[in-house]
Amino acid sequence: MRIALKFTLIFYIVLCLPVHTYAAFDDVSARNAVLIEQTSGRVLYEKMAHQSEKIASITKIMTALLATESGKMKEKVTISSNAVRVEGSSIYLKPGDKVVLEDLVYGLMLRSGNDAAHAIAEYVGGSVEGFVYMMNEKANEIGMKHTHFSNPSGLDGDGTHYSSAYDMAMLTRYAMNNTAFKKIFGTKSYQSESWDYPWKNKHKLLTFMYESTTGGKTGFTKKAGRTLVTTASKNGLDLIVVTLQASSDWDDHMYLFEQGFKQYKLTDILVKGGLRVEDGAYQNHLYIKNPLSYPLAKGEDRLVQVDVELVKQAKPKDGEVVGKAILRFDGKVVGQRNVFYSKKKQLQTTGVLWSDFKEVFSSMLGVKYDG
Template identity: 50%
Template sequence: MRIFLFVSIFIVLFLFPTSGLATNETFTLSAEHAIVMESESGKVLYDKDANVKKPIASITKIMTALIAIENGQLDDPVVISENAEQIHGSSLYLKKGEQMTLESLLYGLMLRSGNDASIAIAEHIGGSEEGFVAMMNEKAEKIGMTNTHFKNPHGLDEEDHYSTAYDMALLMREAIKHEQFQQISETKKYKPKEKDYPYINKNQLLHGMYDASTGGKTGFTKRSGRTLVSTAKKNKMTLIAVTLNAPDDWKDHMAMFETTFSTYSIFTLMKKGWFTVQNEGEQLHFYVRDDVIYPLQHNEKEALQMKVIWKKTNEGKKPYAQFHIEEEIIQTIPLEAKEKEEEPFYIKLKDWFLRWWK
């Protein structure tokens, strides 16, 4: 038996909403493929053919930046190679032999989409462009980007270089966990110490177009069309939006954000800390390591249930809180138990609710 201990209860009255009322607003997109994902839970809140493999252009550079941040130091000196100088497309106009810090290159990569910066970063971190691309694909596999394959660090059109809207949302979700990445992504203007002029971010959502915007990355080639990954935050909820082949991508992203923010709210399903429940007069103690938050439409609250289950693991039986909406499992959270229970039993949660919501 996989499940040893279970309890099913309605918990809607005990949720903690942090944003406004849901709406039934709809929108039409120019994008061929699109997705909206809530960053904390990874829940997909909207998608339009989000698992179709397509060329992605310069949003590739999100992975380039992530690999560099995880494997380099911002103050690393990087010498520009001939390969970097000669790459075509969007450019910082770097010259062979010129020296930049990794930090300056990352800002040039993300704000100005410099292909020369991508080659310089790849050669510095991976030893060669090929070595760096291997790191990119390894990271993609680790993140769960199962429909992605990289052939270069810049996103120029190349056979067998592709991803999906869903996979790019997974990538952005991973990238914004890094404070350094988020800081670069949300920067409107950056003055590198090596230059006498600033880099202005190409992401127009940041420049007064959408107040809730918190960053992103643009892309374009003739083959891919306009591609865009962006993030926005409102009412404690951070959303990730991706569009592929979207002629009107700024409008698409604003429409997706506004509709999703008005339709979904973040709720605290469970609070961090110890709680006690009763089983036939016996007290059982569980610990929640972190607050559990999740985006819900208001009409979903009434169908929300929770089960506390025990699963077999290599370390023995472990407790989990499992949340359901009707038959769909939306979240499973590991718990810590003070005492392990061997037999099935029904948990009475009166004391638990008194513990958290008195």
């Protein structure tokens, strides 16, 4: 039987470390820019990041994502004359060619083929118009609030094709959870059985300029200027940089990555295992299944707080969710994990990986638990 009582266990982080204040990142050449941490989505740097702009061929990240999600990657696509006639960069498709969809996606991402984008759209969406509808539906699903797609390649069009640096970072973060996309995004060179020469990726940071790079996509039109998306990883920290209208985009990305890696560390806040609470019924019987981490700079420890909210039950079942652990950074909720009950006693990890902390246990009446 449930009791209408909600217990909250609060861990306040009080480390005996000096507070370090870092100067803001120097300005970058890009008109719009953002640096985010991939796991949490935390924004580490931004410059006009939410402003809608033309984005050129980094549009193809969305096109590639939808193709990899289609379940048709091994199927053959018959190339139409309309696909061949699309202006701009090309992988030199010919009408009537039969090309495996996977090959088209590699040509799309490594060589930025607009003909490949059109062929993918026709096959996956049934028509270019149908595919554009899918693009915008996926953008809404991801939460890209300053985005509208009107074509699969990134051509400027009539002004109805645009996104923001932040939205493109969110798209990339989402796409990097797709195994097939991630592999293609990070491929330096690809040899298709249908071509007698390999495709080399146009993204110079990936191919030779910056060794921590894990993937990326270039873009350029006269109206959009240079646009660039890059992912990089070092010391367990995964970062994403997006720049729009950047005259020195390679340098911008390397600089932002280096500052991110220098100033931030992906810090384990909650670890898998037993969770300690000062409650007789639940003491030594709670655990979490998945760890929870967050990127922190030195001195930001003091802004971290973990609340463990429990629902009192007379006889909880083994493995039942009995609450949640909520991570707050500077008062804002940035993550949470379910708290489970175990009939067997759990080895206590304390849940929070800090050498010193205060525990404040309080109860609140009349708060409904949302499960």
